[in-house]
Amino acid sequence: MTQNKNSIRILTGEGDLQYVQLTNNNGASVQIYLLGATVTSYKTEKGEDVIFQSSKAIFKDGKAIRGGIPICFPQFGPGTLPQHGFARNRLWQLKSTSATFNVVQAIFTLKDDEELRKLWNNRFEVEYLVSLHPKSLITELSVINKNSSETFTFTACLHTYFRIGSIHQTQVSPFKGLQFIDKVQGGKQFTSEENEVTFKGETDRIYLKASPSIKIEDKSANIQYQIETKGFTDCVVWNPWEIKAKETVDLGLDEWKNFVCAEAGTIGTPVLLKPGESWKSSQTISKL
Ligand code: TA6
Numbered sequence: 001m002t003q004n005k006n007s008i009r010i011l012t013g014e015g016d017l018q019y020v021q022l023t024n025n026n027g028a029s030v031q032i033y034l035l036g037a038t039v040t041s042y043k044t045e046k047g048e049d050v051i052f053q054s055s056k057a058i059f060k061d062g063k064a065i066r067g068g069i070p071i072c073f074p075q076f077g078p079g080t081l082p083q084h085g086f087a088r089n090r091l092w093q094l095k096s097t098s099a100t101f102n103v104v105q106a107i108f109t110l111k112d113d114e115e116l117r118k119l120w121n122n123r124f125e126v127e128y129l130v131s132l133h134p135k136s137l138i139t140e141l142s143v144i145n146k147n148s149s150e151t152f153t154f155t156a157c158l159h160t161y162f163r164i165g166s167i168h169q170t171q172v173s174p175f176k177g178l179q180f181i182d183k184v185q186g187g188k189q190f191t192s193e194e195n196e197v198t199f200k201g202e203t204d205r206i207y208l209k210a211s212p213s214i215k216i217e218d219k220s221a222n223i224q225y226q227i228e229t230k231g232f233t234d235c236v237v238w239n240p241w242e243i244k245a246k247e248t249v250d251l252g253l254d255e256w257k258n259f260v261c262a263e264a265g266t267i268g269t270p271v272l273l274k275p276g277e278s279w280k281s282s283q284t285i286s287k288l
Pocket residue numbers: 064077083084159183204236238261263
């Protein structure tokens with residue numbers, strides 16, 4: 001049997017934007033657009049899509065891609081910056097790629113420039129490592145404060161859209177006893193009585209001090225995903241449901257039924273970095 005070779009390709013895709021395609025020698029693959037360093041596809045060695053990508057996603061510099069793993073930085077959610085910050089809608093640089101026997105990697109960077117400093121007056125460098133293993137995808141985000149004297153704070157999140165068969169038969173866990181901010185109830189904070197989140201309507205919750213090990217189960221398609229995080233403190237669970245989905249122009253008709261967002265983030269307590277200090281967090285996702 002011929003052994004597939006792992007491969008690294010730089011291609012031009014939607015909207016004439018560049019993306020990196022990593023393929024492992026067992027057939028697993030991942031696609032990362034330079035726009036937002038957004039993972040837009042992750043397929044297992046059996047060719048199963050783990051990540052949801054909207055059929056109506058808009059691929060244009062300055063616009064976040066709908067679906068995949070958008071990087072929310074330096075702000076999660078609404079605030080003084082545009083929603084979810086600027087990292088997800090900027091073009092990143094491909095810093096390097098590498099391949100060992102069964103791991104293929106790409107590193108992307110985003111640095112401050114004159115335009116970004118007008119939005120967020122700091123010098124910084126963000127590095128994003130995407131590492132494709134035979135049975136998992138690791139995405140690691142690190143931030144360095146490059147200011148000469150100013151400290152800065154930020155919130156960050158890997159806004160991962162997981163592909164599922166039916167949101168009606170999907171649950172995410174474990175959350176029992178955790179504090180959560182419920183954006184559907186005006187941002188009020190509650191204590192979770194349930195261990196599993198199930199979906200009966202728009203769901204938009206930031207679980208604080210979440211478990212580093214999150215499980216997504218879709219009974220309709222017998223799908224189980226595992227997310228193992230390091231460094232992130234919180235977990236966002238989101239599905240827009242029907243009405244909000246209809247208002248989302250870059251989401252295909254009824255596609256809200258086929259994804260759930262379980263997002264590793266550091267949101268409740270922002271990260272504070274002094275000049276020269278750095279922060280690093282990662283998530284490992286796998287299909288069980
Ligand atoms: O992560 C959940 C959330 O903050 C929701 O409130 C919703 O706004 C979602 O992100 C998508 O945001 P976007 O700006 O990508 O439409």
